[in-house]
Amino acid sequence: MTAADRERGEAVVAALHAIHPARHLFLPADLSLLADTDRVATLIAASTRRLDAAVFCAGVLSTIPEWTEEGLERALALNYLSRFLLARRLIPLLRAAPSGRLVLVANAGRYKDSLDFDDLQHRRGRRGLAVSGRTQFANDLLAVELAERLIGTRVEVTCVFPGVTRTEVFRNAVGLPRLVRLAVPLLQHLIRQTPEEAAETPAYLAGDERATGTNGMFFGPRRKVIAVPERASNPERRRLLWEASEALVAPYLANAEGTGGVAAARPSAGSSPAEAA
Numbered sequence: 146m147t148a149a150d151r152e153r154g155e156a157v158v159a160a161l162h163a164i165h166p167a168r169h170l171f172l173p174a175d176l177s178l179l180a181d182t183d184r185v186a187t188l189i190a191a192s193t194r195r196l197d198a199a200v201f202c203a204g205v206l207s208t209i210p211e212w213t214e215e216g217l218e219r220a221l222a223l224n225y226l227s228r229f230l231l232a233r234r235l236i237p238l239l240r241a242a243p244s245g246r247l248v249l250v251a252n253a254g255r256y257k258d259s260l261d262f263d264d265l266q267h268r269r270g271r272r273g274l275a276v277s278g279r280t281q282f283a284n285d286l287l288a289v290e291l292a293e294r295l296i297g298t299r300v301e302v303t304c305v306f307p308g309v310t311r312t313e314v315f316r317n318a319v320g321l322p323r324l325v326r327l328a329v330p331l332l333q334h335l336i337r338q339t340p341e342e343a344a345e346t347p348a349y350l351a352g353d354e355r356a357t358g359t360n361g362m363f364f365g366p367r368r369k370v371i372a373v374p375e376r377a378s379n380p381e382r383r384r385l386l387w388e389a390s391e392a393l394v395a396p397y398l399a400n401a402e403g404t405g406g407v408a409a410a411r412p413s414a415g416s417s418p419a420e421a422a
């Protein structure tokens with residue numbers, strides 16, 4: 146497990162250990178930095194020869210662009226690029242499992258395509274929900290693209306909208322208007338779904354035998370299947386995002402073996418990975 150806050154992370158691992166005395170490992174990291182994401186990927190690869198599942202969940206709701214010391218827009222780096230890099234680094238380990246599962250917890254299918262490939266770091270972009278929205282849509286494109294590239298392997302990729310959930314998401318949000326910030330305690334009160342309930346679908350997709358054959362599918366709360374919107378399957382947008390992401394993480398892919406375990410894009414982008422699998 147990885148997270149930013151060491152104390153909270155260690156408390157979670159201690160709680161897990163009390164439930165099940167397996168070997169739990171907490172790797173604190175700032176996943177808004179590619180260098181730190183790469184460090185974690187290296188530590189994971191050094192500590193296991195196979196991964197049964199990887200669930201990518203870390204994220205921030207941000208309405209103002211900010212830039213990290215690596216010059217990347219923070220929400221894009223944390224919510225999307227670190228996932229792209231981790232996926233590329235960890236897929237070889239997932240491929241070594243009998244049924245490797247990669248689950249992207251984002252907003253499956255809910256955001257429109259607001260990615261600007263001429264300004265991916267949002268230097269000229271406006272404030273607003275699109276700062277985060279574009280990172281969520283990027284997860285949609287990534288899920289469909291990875292699923293397609295992994296057809297014929299034992300790895301399955303899914304994307305999840307967990308539902309509006311009473312987590313710390315609004316308290317941790319960046320750039321919310323003052324009025325919304327003031328209303329956060331009330332919002333927290335009104336949101337009914339607990340984190341435990343929201344975790345049910347990602348946990349099912351990551352670990353349940355019945356979730357076999359879900360490659361390329363989108364899910365909502367309570368395992369509800371969400372139709373993959375046409376914009377998320379758009380081959381040209383997927384290609385542009387893949388190429389842009391690959392260029393940004395290129396220094397770290399040198400550490401990965403070969404192509405990071407993913408095949409080249411398939412020319413026939415029309416068929417759904419779930420069907421093909």
Ligand SMILES: NC(=O)c1ccc[n+]([C@@H]2O[C@H](COP(=O)([O-])OP(=O)(O)OC[C@H]3O[C@@H](n4cnc5c(N)ncnc54)[C@H](OP(=O)(O)O)[C@@H]3O)[C@@H](O)[C@H]2O)c1
Pocket residue numbers: 147148149150151153154174175176177202203204205223250251252306307308309310311312313314315317
């Ligand atoms: N809650 C909702 O209503 C909702 C709705 C739709 C989608 N989602 C998605 O669900 C995912 C989880 O959100 P949440 O509701 O659980 O939000 P949250 O309560 O704010 O939790 C965010 C998580 O991300 C980790 N994180 C934040 N910044 C990090 C960094 N720089 N490096 C490493 N880890 C970092 C946090 O770790 P620390 O605890 O160590 O800070 C924490 O575990 C997000 O991807 C979000 O898009 C949530």
